[in-house]
Structures are given as structure tokens and as C-alpha cells.
Amino acid sequence: RKEVEQDPGPFNVPEGATVAFNCTYSNSASQSFFWYRQDCRKEPKLLMSVYSSGNEDGRFTAQLNRASQYISLLIRDSKLSDSATYLCVVNSGAGSYQLTFGKGTKLSVIP
């Protein structure tokens, strides 16, 4: 089983739509969880950390289910500028400073 698996995508959605991405991770000892955003040919940038209780940042909501080893990202009211690849990222185990990156899910928001 791959360490971090994401929806393969691509997701093509109209402006204003709500879209959800899912991610599963294999290491039950992982303690840090993130969503990164990567624009084409650019570096990954942190979108948001994922907290155990779930967290929201404007139009973005992240959820963590430790029992199922599952992370989600919900984007409401999609904007053209949300078009990017979204990377699910998990630390590699208890106390580990290494991160394991999913392959990413590509989102295209269409006018």
C-alpha cells in the first residue's frame, strides 16, 4: 500500500462549485498533516495544516479522521485562481521530521 494516496483527478469544476479531495495514509503513527498547493512548474506552498478537530480557513475546510487514516479538503465557492494541484502531506511517523507527499490531485476551475 502506498504511504499517501489521493484521488487521481483531474477535477474539472465550474466557478462557484464545491469540490472535495480525499487522501488516505498508511502510517498510523503519523502526527502532522497538511495540504499543500502546487501551481504548474512552481514550488509547493502550504495551504493549511490539518488539525485533529478539523479546521477552516475561509473557503477551505480540512478534516482528519485518525481512526480511518483519512484526510479531506473541501473547497467552497471555487474560484478560477483555485486551479492547481493539491498535495496531501503527512509526516513519516511518530517524531519524524520527514514528510511523505501524495502525488497530488489536479483541480481545474472552469469559467
Added chain:
Amino acid sequence: DADVTQTPRNRITKTGKRIMLECSQTKGHDRMYWYRQDPGLGLRLIYYSFDVKDINKGEISDGYSVSRQAQAKFSLSLESAIPNQTALYFCATSDPGDGANKNIQYFGAGTRLSVL
């Protein structure tokens, strides 16, 4: 100015050549990392360093070496470049942080390397 700077941004080289990719940071972080990204494979860790005297192999270190010249500088070398090392290379830094912000990594803009 960027907090994590990579040079060069683009490089074309020939098989068998030695090349060095450089990374410098102004974030004051102790931890630095080198990744490569290939289409369909995501980011893979090559080497990482937790301080000047600490160097560790990552998932795919064969064919690469690194040098941590100072807290702020971490360079990646390809001793004898081969075509399958053609990829996008990223340097990243992190500090311990706390709580859910622990382990956040910050990336440079990347070096696009082509080995002919």
C-alpha cells in the same frame, strides 16, 4: 527576496558531467531537504540535513551527494549526470514548530534540470 533560494533555476547538461545545485535560506531553519519531482511520481526525498554536521540519505540518494556548508546553505551534486536524473529539483527548509504546525516545510522555486 525569497526565503529559500535555489540556483540555477534551469540547467541543461550532458551525460557524465558533474553539476551542483545550490540552495540558500534566510529563514534561520536548521533542517534542510532536497527533493526531486517527476511527472506521475510526486516529490521524493533525496537527502536531508538537520544541522551542519548531520547528513542523511533519503528515499533515492543513489547518484547524488550533498554538502551542508553552513546552516543557511545546502548543495546537491550529481557526480556523473545521467538522463534519468532529468527532473525538477526542490530544496526545502523546516523548523520544529509546535502543535499542528510542527514539521511545515518551505520550498525554494525549484531547479529544472535536463540531462542530455
